[in-house]
Amino acid sequence: MADCIAARDNGDTYQAMVFWIYALRMLGGPDIEKLGYEYGEVKSFDDIVVFYKNEQRFRDTYINRDYIQVKFHMMQAGEFTMDSLLESGFINANRDSFLQKVVNAYWNKEIDFSKSRFIIYSPWRIKSDDILNELIYNTDKSFNLKKMQEGKTKRSRMGALRSKLCEKLSINEEELYIILKQICIKDGQDSLEGLKGRLNEGFASHKLQPWSGSRDTFPYCDMARAWIRQGIRLFTADEIKNYCKKEGLFMAAKDTANIAVKSFNRHEDWMNSWANRILDLTDKLAGRELQPGYSWSDIFHSIEQFVATKLDNAREYHIAIETTLSVSFTVGRILNPKSALKVTPVQKTMDGFVDWGRDADNASKYSEFIVSCQEMCDEAADTAISIGATYDIKEDVQDFIKKSGLKIGLYINFVLEDFGMDSVKNGNHAWQLAKQINREISKRSENLKKGTLHIFIAGPNSLMFYLGMQSMMYGKIQIYEFDQNREKTYYPTIAFPQEGEAI
CATH class of the missing domain: 3.40.50 (Rossmann fold)
Known part of the structure; x- marks a missing residue:
């Protein structure tokens, strides 16, 4: 009984934390007009609803709503499968599965389905040998409809899948493609602790009090629960700020x-x-x-x-x-x-x-890294990343890896197209670049996350400072410096975690 209560409580906390991720995004830019929390505009997609002021690019079109179903699991023992999306029990529903709920939304004439995106958000990952794993893009977590259309008959793998989905959902193939086009499977999302770290970064940027590791309660989640009790379900940025001010969550000027x-x-x-x-x-x-x-x-x-x-x-x-x-x-x-x-x-x-501070309300667009990935040794669990902000260091790093005998499973290269001494413009730019690197690092497979992350960089100190701030979830790390005077090659310096370091 106690375990069930803890699971439910952690699930509610996780949902509230995901809401605050989007709330901070709304506070930090002009794109989001308002947010719904337990907002039943579309039945069974009421966890979080995002209303966009500026339409968002998705696939080959634009959307103005996100309907987010948050599914938390206490343990990482399970995985997503295609069958999971057809089972009501997977989302703790009494009757309809996740996919059936999207189909129901498709038949709902009160919403513009083609302008809506339906997201399932969970820390679980897609099972590696399941057919679903072949169908989800890593770019935006949408379905690969071209792959889905392979095979002309029901005897083919994709043909059998299409037939099964159409039968289970009582739709035809044309409707199936329309429906799947609007779905995102956001698997492998942050744990409760990972979300806490992301939120603290955002709270600090908006001069809101962070969630201290010494506290057992989280006022932001408590506030969300209070809103539900009071029947408050829809929020603008100004309303969020006013609620935070009322609860004394803004930090005093220091x-x-x-x-x-x-x-x-x-x-x-x-x-x-x-x-x-x-x-x-x-x-x-x-x-x-x-x-x-x-x-x-x-x-x-x-x-x-x-x-x-x-x-x-x-x-x-x-x-x-x-x-x-x-x-x-x-x-x-x-x-x-x-x-x-x-x-x-x-x-x-x-x-x-x-x-070179970061301004959470700065919506300026800066150049991003061009990212390329290369799988190297099949048996290796280590990852190497090279970061070229002031110089393109790809060849030097690859040469070092080859000569040093490092066994690297995945190599990721980051380079700015306009690399040079002034390519990183300011603190906001450095912060955005560090977050881009962080996103790519977080995409590593579970096996690669168990290995060491080797970091090589040519860039400003502030970029490395901001990357270090986000590094607590990276696992084992080895940093390298370039010997500019004698050997003209890389050598290892500090490794993490350090003995006695609080993780």
């Missing part, structure tokens, strides 16, 4: 302080006059190399101690990072959202030292 981390001795006069506190690592790092007798564990614990003893959440901080990319990543990792500290990196640019 004093600011300047801090710095350095392992180089350049710009000392500027840094000494600007920073209130400086973590000087030159006794442990000679530029990019460890001083004799020191390890990367010493570097990590020096930064960790500096944060624990010199910083507090009564202030906001601007941090200058005059050090290596490995240290920048480490600083960002330690200052992840669980730290409950608001820290803005100060980036050295062609125009001097500039604040």
Whole structure:
């Protein structure tokens, strides 16, 4: 009985957290007009409804509504199959399956079906050997209708599937394609803990109080439950802000302080006059190399101690990072959202030292990485990523992998088309690029997630800082630096998780 209550409670919490993911998106840009929560415009698709002010590109057309069915599972033991989508029990329904509910929406004359998208959102993954796995694009999680149309007779695999679906759903093939075209299967979504991390990043950007790891209650989910009790089901951005203000969830304005981390001795006069506190690592790092007798564990614990003893959440901080990319990543990792500290990196640019903070309300469009993936060793579980913001490092990294004997299962290359010293424009751009990298990393298979993630980069410190902030869910990590002076190749630096690190 207690287990059933816990499962139901966690399911409600998960649904509320997914709602807040979309609520933060609504607060951060002009696209979403309003959100529905337990909003029964379409029967059985009332978990979350997204109303778009600006129509969203989907497949070869545009949509203005998302109807999201959230399905949480306590354990990761199960998987999606095509049959799951035809079973009412899979979504804890008494009568209709997920697909039958979409069919019912298709016959509902009160909605514009062709302008609507129907999403199932769950931490479970699609079973690798099920026919459903062959039919879902990784680009937008929609159905591959061209693949679905293969085979002319019922004796073919796809023909048999079409026949089965049409019979179960009481529709013809033409209607089947129309219906499947509007569906997304968002499998493999974040766990409760993963959603918590994403939400804390968003809350901090909007100056809302984060969800502290020391608290057992979550006021944002409690507020969502209160709305249901009061019959409040539809929300605009202004209404969300007013509710948060009423509940005292906005953070009070804080004093600011300047801090710095350095392992180089350049710009000392500027840094000494600007920073209130400086973590000087030159006794442990000679530029990019460890001083004799020191390890990367010493570097990590020096930064960790500096944060624990010199910083507090009564202030906001601007941090200058005059050090290596490995240290920048480490600083960002330690200052992840669980730290409950608001820290803005100060980036050295062609125009001097500039604040590279991220603005959640900034809807500007910046260039994205061109991403290419290459499967390498079938038996290997490690992943290597190369990030080319200032230089295209693909050939150098591939050469290093070949010569070093690293066994890499998947290699992902990120490169900006206009790579160069000024290709990353500001903090918002760096943050968006770090999030793009994070999204690709999260797509790894379960087997690859068990291996080590090898990271190579040519880019600004702030980009590495923001990537480090998001790295707590990456598993094992190895960072590399480029030896610019002697060998002209890469060498490993710090690895994660570090001993004693809180994950």
